[in-house]
Amino acid sequence: MITQVQNFTQQYLPSESFEIPTLKQSAVFPTREPVKHLLIGSPKAVTSSIYRLQAVGYASVGDWSPLLPTANSGEVMSILIRQILIA
Known part of the structure; x- marks a missing residue:
């Protein structure tokens, strides 16, 4: 019985070894860069825009x-x- 179970499970095991993918040296890693938002206008317009955002x-x-x-x-x-992500 144990031999039958081992044979059954071996049917589903890969016969070849698979390598875990690794990151290549040339892979692009995202970086963070600052973005500055500037609101200019009347106090009412700027405040309204801030609350809307x-x-x-x-x-x-x-x-x-x-x-x-x-x-x-x-x-x-x-x-x-x-700070936004740049790829």
């Missing part, structure tokens, strides 16, 4: 810099830096 799940309100004045009167800016 949070609503779609892209970035939390707290990820953005505080509103900073620009050289133009009534205009502010806010920046978000994200």
